[in-house]
Amino acid sequence: MIPNIVECHQVTKRYGQKIALDRLELAIPAGRITGILGPNGCGKSTLFRTLTGMVRPDEGRVEVLGKTPGWRTNQSIAYLPDRARWYPNHTARQALEWGNSFLPGFSMERAIQLADEMEIDLDMRVGGMSKGQEARIMLILCLARDVDLVVLDEPFTGIDVMSREAIVASLIDFLEESEQSILISTHDIQEVEGLFDYTVMLKEGRAIWSGNSEDLRAEYGSLRNVFRKLYAKEWND
Amino acid sequence: MEEQQVGSLHFQIDFSQPLYEQILDQARSAIAKGEIALGEKMPSVRELAQELRINPNTVMRAYQELERDGLTEKRRGQGTFVTSSADNVASFRTALAAKYIDSFMEQMENLGLSWEDIEKYVRGKKDSGTGGDGL
Amino acid sequence: MFSAVFRDLVRHEFRSKGNWKKQNRTRIPRGWWRAYFLCILVAMIGTATYFALRNDLQVNAIWSITLGFPYIVFFLGFGSVKNEWGNETYGWWLTIPESRMRLIAAKWLGSWLKVWAAILMLFVIASVYVMILSFTIPYYSFETAREFMATGIQWLSLIVTLSPLIIAAGILMGILQHTVIRPLAPILWVVFMAALGLTYSLTDIVIPESSFSPQQSLWVSYPLELPAIVAVDWILAFAVLRITAFLLEKKLDL
Numbered sequence: 094m095i096p097n098i099v100e101c102h103q104v105t106k107r108y109g110q111k112i113a114l115d116r117l118e119l120a121i122p123a124g125r126i127t128g129i130l131g132p133n134g135c136g137k138s139t140l141f142r143t144l145t146g147m148v149r150p151d152e153g154r155v156e157v158l159g160k161t162p163g164w165r166t167n168q169s170i171a172y173l174p175d176r177a178r179w180y181p182n183h184t185a186r187q188a189l190e191w192g193n194s195f196l197p198g199f200s201m202e203r204a205i206q207l208a209d210e211m212e213i214d215l216d217m218r219v220g221g222m223s224k225g226q227e228a229r230i231m232l233i234l235c236l237a238r239d240v241d242l243v244v245l246d247e248p249f250t251g252i253d254v255m256s257r258e259a260i261v262a263s264l265i266d267f268l269e270e271s272e273q274s275i276l277i278s279t280h281d282i283q284e285v286e287g288l289f290d291y292t293v294m295l296k297e298g299r300a301i302w303s304g305n306s307e308d309l310r311a312e313y314g315s316l317r318n319v320f321r322k323l324y325a326k327e328w329n330d
Numbered sequence: 331m332e333e334q335q336v337g338s339l340h341f342q343i344d345f346s347q348p349l350y351e352q353i354l355d356q357a358r359s360a361i362a363k364g365e366i367a368l369g370e371k372m373p374s375v376r377e378l379a380q381e382l383r384i385n386p387n388t389v390m391r392a393y394q395e396l397e398r399d400g401l402t403e404k405r406r407g408q409g410t411f412v413t414s415s416a417d418n419v420a421s422f423r424t425a426l427a428a429k430y431i432d433s434f435m436e437q438m439e440n441l442g443l444s445w446e447d448i449e450k451y452v453r454g455k456k457d458s459g460t461g462g463d464g465l
Numbered sequence: 466m467f468s469a470v471f472r473d474l475v476r477h478e479f480r481s482k483g484n485w486k487k488q489n490r491t492r493i494p495r496g497w498w499r500a501y502f503l504c505i506l507v508a509m510i511g512t513a514t515y516f517a518l519r520n521d522l523q524v525n526a527i528w529s530i531t532l533g534f535p536y537i538v539f540f541l542g543f544g545s546v547k548n549e550w551g552n553e554t555y556g557w558w559l560t561i562p563e564s565r566m567r568l569i570a571a572k573w574l575g576s577w578l579k580v581w582a583a584i585l586m587l588f589v590i591a592s593v594y595v596m597i598l599s600f601t602i603p604y605y606s607f608e609t610a611r612e613f614m615a616t617g618i619q620w621l622s623l624i625v626t627l628s629p630l631i632i633a634a635g636i637l638m639g640i641l642q643h644t645v646i647r648p649l650a651p652i653l654w655v656v657f658m659a660a661l662g663l664t665y666s667l668t669d670i671v672i673p674e675s676s677f678s679p680q681q682s683l684w685v686s687y688p689l690e691l692p693a694i695v696a697v698d699w700i701l702a703f704a705v706l707r708i709t710a711f712l713l714e715k716k717l718d719l
Contacts, residue, residue, distance in 0.1 A: 126385055145560050148719055164714070167562040174556025181552070182483030194473040195561045220488050234557075265379050269386035286345055287384030307348040314346035 096159065098123040098242055098274045099144060104153035106139055106298075113139040114150065115298035121276065121291065123241075126268055128289030128306070129278040130316070132324050136298040137278040138175045141246045144276075145172050158241055168197045171235040175246035175278075178227065181220030185213050185230055192234045204237035210266075211259050225256025232260055236267050243275045249285065261285060286316040294323055336381045337373040338366045343382055353382075353392040361401045361412055362423045369414035372402055471567055478545060478575025485552050510594065520604040524595050524613045528620055531587065535664040538580055538628045539657065542635025545572045550643070559717070565710040569636060573706055576632045584621045591617060626695045627664060629702035634660075637709045644716040667694065 101119040105112070114136045121127050129137050142148040143155050146162035160166050179188055189204045208215060211229045219227055228248070235243055248264075249257050261284065268275070268288070279285065292309055294302040301323060302309070306316065313319045333342045339360050343352055360366050375393060379386035393410055396402045400418040402410050413419065438448050509530075516522040549555040561568060592614050599610040634657050641650050 126387075142719060147556070147559050147717060149715070149717075164560075164562050164565065167560050170560075172556070172560050174560070176553060177556045178485060178553040179557075180482035180554055181485050181488045182481050191477065194477070195470065195563070197562060220483055220485075261383060262380055265383070265386060266376060269376050269379060284383060287343070287349060287382065287388075290385050290387060307350060310346060310348050316345065318346060 096123055097121055097156075098158060099276070100154075100156040101140075101143075102154045104143065104150045104155055106136075106143065106148060106150050112298050114143070114153075116153070117299055119293065119300045119303065121274075121293065121303075123274050124272060125291040126275045126277070126289055127291040127293060128282070128286070128316070129276055129293045129295060130280070130282060130320060131278075131295035132280050135280075135295040137280075137295055138246055139298075140295070141172070141175070141244055141276070141278060144244060145170060169241045171196070171198075171238040171240050171243045173231055173235045173245040173248055176250075177231060179219045179231060181218070183219050184216055185219065185222075186215040188219060188230050189215070189233065189237075192237065196234065196238055198239040199234075200237050200239065204233050207233045207237055207263060211263060223253065223256070225252040225259075228252045228256055229259060232263065236263065239271075239273075241273060243273050245275070245277045247278055247280070249279055249281060257284075261288070264288065282316055282320060289316070292316060294319070296323065334381055336378050338370065339373060340365075341382060343384070349384055350388050350392055353378075353384075353389060354395050357392060357396055358399065358401065358422075358426070361396075361419060362426065364419075366412055368412055368416060368419065370412050371408075372410040372412060374409055470563060471571060474561075474563070474567065474571035475574045475578070478572050479578050482548065482552070482554075484548060513594070514598075517598050517602055517605070520602070522598075524598070524605070524609055525616050527591055527595070527613070528617055531584075531620065531624070532665075534584075534624050535627070535631060535661045538576075538624065538631045539635040539661060541576045541579060542573070542632035543639045544635075545576050546636055546639025555643075555719075559713075565713040566707070569640075569706050569710045569713065572636055573629070573632055573702075576636075577628060580625060580628050580632070584625055588614075588617055588621055623664075623667065623691075626691075627667070627698050630698045630705065631661065631664075633702040633705035633709070637705050637712075640709050640712055643718060644712045645718045646712070646716060647718070 097120045099119065099121040101114075101117045104114050104117040104119075106114040117136070117140070119140075129140065131137055139148060143150055144157045144162055145167055146164060155162055157166055158169055180191075183191070185208060189201065189208065192199045192204060193201045205215070208230070211233065213226060213229055213233070217226075219230065222230075228251075232245070232248060235245060248260060252260075264277075265288070277285075277289070286306075289306050292302070292304065292306045293300050302319075309316060309319060313322075333340050339357065341353065341356050343349065357372075366372070372393070373381075375386050375389045379389045382389075393402065397404060397410070399422055400415075401413055401422055403413055404410050435448075443451075513522055513527065549558045558568070592610070595605075595610045595613045599605040599607050638650070638653060638657065641647060641653065
């Protein structure tokens with residue numbers, strides 16, 4: 094049996110009156126590229142913050158790589174935070190050096206190669222970059238690591254089409270070369286639905302569907318259509 | 331759904347159907363039809379995954395199946411090539427044709443049609459000129 | 466604790482990382498900022514020199530420009546945390562796979578080194594200036610310069626040695642905003658701001674009146690209370706950092 098890379102049992106997290114995760118039950122198999130899909134506010138980011146130990150659930154049990162999340166488990170997790178930025182005074186090279194210093198499994202050589210492929214000028218200051226260029230650097234910080242799990246929270250949001258394509262292309266290359274497990278959350282699956290071989294649909298803090306993407310397609314059609322149907326309410330609001 | 335050209339192959343991927351089967355079926359038919367010549371190099375897994383924007387593992391699995399079919403062969407360090415054996419392609423084509431006919435016959439029989447009826451329908455179809463490309 | 470990673474963390478904290486909010490304002494080129502800074506510096510030196518030429522300058526008054534330092538030091542610590550949220554880099558910072566104590570200690574040490582750097586620079590510039598006065602204007606003797614430097618060392622070393630606790634308190638306030646105990650923040654603000662005022666009354670204990678008189682023969686004289694004050698300050702600083710690391714590990718509320 095393939096061990097699960099992520100397991101959630103009855104996980105609840107509240108913010109005041111608002112429930113971000115509602116008795117979430119989830120098991121994500123290892124070695125897959127899993128899409129965590131759902132509209133904004135469905136609990137994707139809270140789930141990822143729980144997996145990286147930044148947020149502790151009010152109730153329930155979370156396991157990542159077979160352990161309770163904390164700073165130690167982050168040694169084996171490459172994490173792209175949601176809506177993250179980078180330090181404006183750093184140059185691209187300093188950002189990569191930051192990764193080299195603090196992120197276990199980081200390969201500077203690989204990072205420089207990725208920067209070259211994604212057309213990043215290493216001497217450029219982050220403060221002078223477009224959002225898309227900045228996003229590419231942050232993605233490199235995750236993809237240049239040899240770790241068990243890569244967690245990318247909304248890597249395609251708020252960036253230009255060119256950067257989006259560069260990011261999708263480098264993700265495909267990354268998938269081809271690595272055996273790592275990858276979780277990618279997104280609320281916009283256009284152009285990327287072919288990447289996911291396992292799919293989790295979140296709605297109001299619960300997993301309303303999870304399984305092989307191909308099974309989902311065979312049963313319901315394209316992820317995009319399923320997405321539209323499942324979240325019809327949010328769409329009409 | 332747009333058609334995408336990758337090397338000498340072209341694909342039409344419909345994201346509402348399982349992707350693995352589409353890639354496998356379309357690659358098989360391209361080889362069987364001779365769209366991609368004997369001994370020609372197949373696009374790399376990476377190239378195909380990039381063009382179609384799909385998971386490379388899916389492409390890889392389809393390629394492994396093509397190899398098992400005897401339609402392609404891996405050359406160490408060079409990539410995947412269409413088999414240079416015309417026999418392999420021919421026998422695959424025959425086997426596939428037999429499979430299609432089996433399922434066709436089964437459907438016809440489910441309609442309660444006799445062999446004579448089927449023959450008549452097929453002949454009529456052919457004469458009206460709307461037959462397929464033929465294998 | 467003192468590994469290569471810790472050293473790199475401290476270096477990272479010591480360096481300027483920038484601020485997106487300031488970034489997005491209409492940018493004034495760096496050259497202009499430098500020019501403005503130089504203008505102010507020249508104006509200050511000019512004014513001081515004007516009074517000095519009239520034999521009116523009480524050189525010790527120069528140290529009054531450091532009066533705001535205790536508060537500046539506090540906000541240095543506070544800002545080192547606040548910037549992570551302001552820049553939206555906190556996700557990166559918090560997921561660095563190092564112990565929370567190390568993360569906090571690096572911010573603390575980075576800030577303290579900044580305090581050292583600022584104070585050393587100020588001391589050197591001010592001392593050189595007064596030295597020059599003492600050589601060029603007959604009214605000011607070498608004794609004046611010596612006395613000026615002695616006062617500076619006493620006051621500045623008080624700031625430097627007390628700042629561990631002040632920085633730690635600033636860092637605690639920065640983190641507190643993002644934990645489940647954030648309702649305590651208003652009380653602690655009042656407590657810390659009031660406590661910073663106490664720094665000034667410490668000068669009465671630590672810098673005896675006699676050291677201001679030219680007859681003072683000792684180069685620098687510290688009272689016996691100082692080591693005790695420093696020890697208490699440092700122990701408390703460590704305790705505050707421990708509490709902050711605990712909050713970071715267990716009580717974060719994002």
